[in-house]
Amino acid sequence: MSFEEFKETLADEEKIHGLYGFLRKAWASWFYQMKIYVSYRMNLALDIIDIVLSALIYYYVGFLVSTDDLVKLGYTPDYVAFALSGIALSRYLWTTIARLAHKMRHEISAGTFESLAAIDSDNFKSWITGQVFYGSTWSSSTFILTILVGYMLGAKFTRNPFVWVQAIFIVILVIAIHAAIGVMAAGMYIIHKQLETLLVLMISVMEFFGGVIYPLAILWNYPILYYIALLMPFTHGLELFRRTIIDEKPLTDPKILTHLGALCAFAPLIYIGLRVYEYYLMKAKRLGLLSSY
Amino acid sequence: MTVDEILTLFKESPTDTKVSNVRKVIAAMLRRAKIRFNYKTWMIFDFANTLFMVFTYFLLSFIILPEDIAKAGYGYSYFDFALVGIAISHFITASLRSLALTIRLEQFYGTLESVLSTPTDFVILFMGDLLYYFFYSLIFLIIILPTGIILGSKIVINIWTVLTMLTLITLLVIANLPIGILSAGMVLKFKQGDPIGWALTWINQFFGGTFFPIIILPSFLRFMSLGLPLTYSLDAIRYSLIWGVTLLHERILYDSIVLIIYALIGYPIAIKIFRYIYNSARKEGKIGIY
Numbered sequence: 001m002s003f004e005e006f007k008e009t010l011a012d013e014e015k016i017h018g019l020y021g022f023l024r025k026a027w028a029s030w031f032y033q034m035k036i037y038v039s040y041r042m043n044l045a046l047d048i049i050d051i052v053l054s055a056l057i058y059y060y061v062g063f064l065v066s067t068d069d070l071v072k073l074g075y076t077p078d079y080v081a082f083a084l085s086g087i088a089l090s091r092y093l094w095t096t097i098a099r100l101a102h103k104m105r106h107e108i109s110a111g112t113f114e115s116l117a118a119i120d121s122d123n124f125k126s127w128i129t130g131q132v133f134y135g136s137t138w139s140s141s142t143f144i145l146t147i148l149v150g151y152m153l154g155a156k157f158t159r160n161p162f163v164w165v166q167a168i169f170i171v172i173l174v175i176a177i178h179a180a181i182g183v184m185a186a187g188m189y190i191i192h193k194q195l196e197t198l199l200v201l202m203i204s205v206m207e208f209f210g211g212v213i214y215p216l217a218i219l220w221n222y223p224i225l226y227y228i229a230l231l232m233p234f235t236h237g238l239e240l241f242r243r244t245i246i247d248e249k250p251l252t253d254p255k256i257l258t259h260l261g262a263l264c265a266f267a268p269l270i271y272i273g274l275r276v277y278e279y280y281l282m283k284a285k286r287l288g289l290l291s292s293y
Numbered sequence: 294m295t296v297d298e299i300l301t302l303f304k305e306s307p308t309d310t311k312v313s314n315v316r317k318v319i320a321a322m323l324r325r326a327k328i329r330f331n332y333k334t335w336m337i338f339d340f341a342n343t344l345f346m347v348f349t350y351f352l353l354s355f356i357i358l359p360e361d362i363a364k365a366g367y368g369y370s371y372f373d374f375a376l377v378g379i380a381i382s383h384f385i386t387a388s389l390r391s392l393a394l395t396i397r398l399e400q401f402y403g404t405l406e407s408v409l410s411t412p413t414d415f416v417i418l419f420m421g422d423l424l425y426y427f428f429y430s431l432i433f434l435i436i437i438l439p440t441g442i443i444l445g446s447k448i449v450i451n452i453w454t455v456l457t458m459l460t461l462i463t464l465l466v467i468a469n470l471p472i473g474i475l476s477a478g479m480v481l482k483f484k485q486g487d488p489i490g491w492a493l494t495w496i497n498q499f500f501g502g503t504f505f506p507i508i509i510l511p512s513f514l515r516f517m518s519l520g521l522p523l524t525y526s527l528d529a530i531r532y533s534l535i536w537g538v539t540l541l542h543e544r545i546l547y548d549s550i551v552l553i554i555y556a557l558i559g560y561p562i563a564i565k566i567f568r569y570i571y572n573s574a575r576k577e578g579k580i581g582i583y
Contacts, residue, residue, distance in 0.1 A: 056499055201342060218356070221355075
């Protein structure tokens with residue numbers, strides 16, 4: 001797709017209607033973002049270094065961990081698999097949630113958000129869809145690379161493709177629920193600036209309570225913290241993911257079912273997220289706040 | 294008129310200002326502080342983030358075996374070990390990333406050329422920014438160490454260890470700054486901000502031994518660790534706080550001398566490279582492009 005085609009596509013409401021038009025616009029939104037990212041080759045290389053080094057840090061921390069304690073707390077003795085599964089999923093979420101709000105901040109502060117609004121014809125739905133898919137492309141690549149580095153470092157993740165199908169289903173479910181928070185935050189960002197930092201804090205809270213690098217059972221020493229942890233969708237998502245790719249537990253396992261039920265209880269967030277986004281966008285349009293920052 | 298002639302004209306001091314450089318540095322520091330203090334929520338979240346990191350490593354320490362920590366000479370508590378790493382991580386970021394961050398921000402908002410066209414030397418503005426980051430990191434240190442002690446850390450805090458720590462932190466910033474200057478040069482050259490900064494942070498966290506003692510690294514990686522000033526800074530600060538010893542202890546004295554040597558060698562090289570990139574960018578008119 002050339003630049004001219006991309007511009008034409010984003011403004012082609014009058015030519016192509018319906019689902020096809022929507023998908024073409026979403027594709028254009030995804031495509032231009034990918035083009036920008038790929039043009040920064042050094043950025044790409046440094047991102048890879050980031051992933052490899054962060055995995056290596058926990059690989060070496062793993063040498064210090066007591067495998068007996070890990071087993072006593074209900075996990076396999078493989079700390080590298082334990083930590084890297086947590087890091088892979090939390091990074092996936094981090095990039096999914098924060099990316100959209102970050103993108104919004106970038107467009108607003110660079111003064112291009114009003115230009116996008118000028119060619120918008122569907123309340124940014126196709127643009128947002130494209131951006132969400134771009135975010136997913138990027139986050140998925142990061143996620144896959146972290147897992148691959150884990151395999152290379154000897155992490156005992158499952159090699160059974162059927163178990164991975166279950167794991168992918170869980171990841172999609174976790175991401176969908178958390179992406180809703182991202183969409184909601186992006187909408188709120190249009191009016192309440194500086195929200196990105198709140199997202200960063202939220203992710204820190206999630207990572208802390210979710211037990212990314214330590215077993216959740218340690219929180220039993222502080223029961224109140226343990227119960228707070230259970231109120232977070234990420235805690236259940238991470239437990240589901242870990243139990244699947246490390247312990248190969250099926251969806252019918254009672255523990256898995258409990259976490260799955262708890263995670264599904266957060267599903268209404270998807271609908272609420274989209275509604276909140278729409279509300280803030282319309283409000284900003286009415287007040288003329290689209291480009292103020 | 295050639296590019297060189299234009300640059301020569303700009304180099305001429307326009308006025309004989311009576312404002313001393315020290316006042317200018319303080320003014321630059323206050324400017325950065327005023328901007329940052331406007332974003333109070335951001336600052337509160339920044340502190341909260343670091344506290345969550347302390348709590349996370351506190352919980353992780355429950356399943357860590359102390360043998361390797363003891364073998365490296367840091368006592369028997371992983372939490373003490375990690376706490377010091379987290380407490381000074383902001384100083385590391387300040388020395389490695391502050392100049393790059395300043396350039397990137399000014400570049401992004403299109404104000405870099407305006408800043409550089411003022412009679413005030415860019416070095417002075419940077420010193421001001423650095424001073425701000427130093428004090429900002431100090432606030433983190435003041436919050437994190439007592440939090441660690443409340444959680445059960447046995448680090449030794451008294452007047453002598455505090456003085457030693459402050460001296461070592463100053464040395465840490467001075468010795469790591471040449472890498473920060475090179476990073477800023479890369480921002481000017483490659484127009485990339487965050488990735489370079491993050492890569493540097495990860496490289497230093499990994500090789501410098503922020504979260505694990507470097508003795509567990511294989512020898513070829515340990516060799517790379519020993520090439521980084523951060524390794525010596527962390528070692529000295531940890532050893533002092535864990536055992537309650539001062540600058541006069543031979544291990545800390547050795548680390549300090551190595552840091553001074555790093556600074557003596559690093560600055561001329563880093564400044565030369567940065568000046569070359571900076572002058573090239575000016576000649577090509579690419580200073581403000583991002």
